[in-house]
Amino acid sequence: MLPLTLDQVSFAVNGRTLIERVSVEVGAGPRTIILGPNGAGKSVLMRLCHGLLSPTSGSILWRGTNTGRQRQAMVFQRPVMLRRSALANVTYALKLAAIAPRERELRAQDVLEAVGLSHLAERPARMLSGGEQQRVALARAWALNPEVLFLDEPTANLDPGAVRDIESIIAQIHASGTKIIMTTHNLGQARRLADEILFLYQGRLAERAAVERFFRQPASPEAASFLREEMP
Amino acid sequence: MGEITQAFAVAGAMILGLDPKLVEIVLLSLRVSLTAALIASVIGLPLGAAIAVSRFPGRRALIVVLNALMGLPPVVVGLVVYLLLSRAGPLGELGILFTPSAMVVAQTILIFPIVAALSRQVVEDAWQEYREQLRSLGAGPLASAVTLLQDARFSLVTIVLAGFGRAAAEVGAVIIVGGNIDGVTRVMTTAIALETSKGDLPLALGLGVILISLVLALNAGAYWIKEAAQRRYG
Ligand SMILES: Nc1ncnc2c1ncn2[C@@H]1O[C@H](COP(=O)(O)OP(=O)(O)OP(=O)(O)O)[C@@H](O)[C@H]1O
Numbered sequence A: 001m002l003p004l005t006l007d008q009v010s011f012a013v014n015g016r017t018l019i020e021r022v023s024v025e026v027g028a029g030p031r032t033i034i035l036g037p038n039g040a041g042k043s044v045l046m047r048l049c050h051g052l053l054s055p056t057s058g059s060i061l062w063r064g065t066n067t068g069r070q071r072q073a074m075v076f077q078r079p080v081m082l083r084r085s086a087l088a089n090v091t092y093a094l095k096l097a098a099i100a101p102r103e104r105e106l107r108a109q110d111v112l113e114a115v116g117l118s119h120l121a122e123r124p125a126r127m128l129s130g131g132e133q134q135r136v137a138l139a140r141a142w143a144l145n146p147e148v149l150f151l152d153e154p155t156a157n158l159d160p161g162a163v164r165d166i167e168s169i170i171a172q173i174h175a176s177g178t179k180i181i182m183t184t185h186n187l188g189q190a191r192r193l194a195d196e197i198l199f200l201y202q203g204r205l206a207e208r209a210a211v212e213r214f215f216r217q218p219a220s221p222e223a224a225s226f227l228r229e230e231m232p
Numbered sequence B: 001m002g003e004i005t006q007a008f009a010v011a012g013a014m015i016l017g018l019d020p021k022l023v024e025i026v027l028l029s030l031r032v033s034l035t036a037a038l039i040a041s042v043i044g045l046p047l048g049a050a051i052a053v054s055r056f057p058g059r060r061a062l063i064v065v066l067n068a069l070m071g072l073p074p075v076v077v078g079l080v081v082y083l084l085l086s087r088a089g090p091l092g093e094l095g096i097l098f099t100p101s102a103m104v105v106a107q108t109i110l111i112f113p114i115v116a117a118l119s120r121q122v123v124e125d126a127w128q129e130y131r132e133q134l135r136s137l138g139a140g141p142l143a144s145a146v147t148l149l150q151d152a153r154f155s156l157v158t159i160v161l162a163g164f165g166r167a168a169a170e171v172g173a174v175i176i177v178g179g180n181i182d183g184v185t186r187v188m189t190t191a192i193a194l195e196t197s198k199g200d201l202p203l204a205l206g207l208g209v210i211l212i213s214l215v216l217a218l219n220a221g222a223y224w225i226k227e228a229a230q231r232r233y234g
């Protein structure tokens, strides 16, 4: 279904422009990280790409058509757990994806194991810690075996150990052939995970670059100043 | 004063001794009001959920009307149902006026808006939280409504119990369509009304005590269920 093509995409709410004429083509393969400060519009852009919001103007096409809904999944900045077990949260997603009941269970067990949550599979998902919920959300999205996986700040609010775990899971998902499109405002994480960077600033795509280039020599003044503010 | 104390004593004895007449009245009350609550829920919960997750012209007006109907005066419902079911009325053929069935119909109409309006509110609140997640997972409106009903199930139990409590405690509707016929349509509230006016305080008091206990138990139960669910499922 890739490439994903955004053409002059703008999004406004109540006269306030949150995304302004973003044009970009994202292809299969490299991990794409959307980087930018708080409020830059990363989450909004991701919702637009995922189809949860419709652009006010411009177009978003998957391989030239606007029917890309099926094979993509998203992990939200604040994932919502259903009031049922962690396992049931995963099988629920698989049921919606029309996976046969027997296979649902097996796949769900598999992904929970892969994110290190087998021992919590039967626990009510809402009673899990923030980091554990984040992993359930990742497992739930991964179980769908999407062609494209959107991750919105998947490691915000996690301790360093959990961050490392999640990052290695993401690497695994990438290795299994899923296209990763992810947001973060954590520079270290962007360095570790990205192949290419989309730098978003005040709703505009200020820069797009391969990761080494971006960190070595940002082309836009916005990115340069964002990088300078990094803690030593 | 002594008379009232005396009445309390007799009432207590009737309750403890499971006085057959008292038991019969209580059982009929429960049967009628539980049936009404059940029917109102079967219609009201899905309707509330459907309104919560869909957008259509006139939705706001419908919600306002539904909310307003929560305050329906029981006597008015009784009157309307009476007119519908009376021999000359459009549903007179059924011949159910002055039977428990008529009482079920009236109470269902009375509490259905309560169940629908409150569940609409509860489901819509959950919908705010779940909407994007469910859409992302590919849930359509129907699947979303079912999921939200499931996830809000403990709050919905409270709503159903509230509906049942309202039905069990109302007198205006059942007295009109039931007629308070001894052994046939006499329920707790109508019996209390009649016995009090006849001056037979012990039976009225006994029923009053049971009614209040029932309402208390319902509320305690509803509270407990929600608390326990909150602790268990978050
Ligand atoms: N539904 C909405 N209605 C109005 N304004 C919104 C809405 N969603 C987001 N915004 C605004 O759009 C801007 C961008 O929000 P967004 O959540 O995309 O930022 P972000 O880059 O993801 O930030 P963060 O790093 O904090 O997650 C913010 O100023 C926010 O207040």
Ligand SMILES: [Mg+2]
Residues within 6 Å of the ligand: A042, A043, A044, A077, A152, A153
């Ligand atoms: Mg965000």
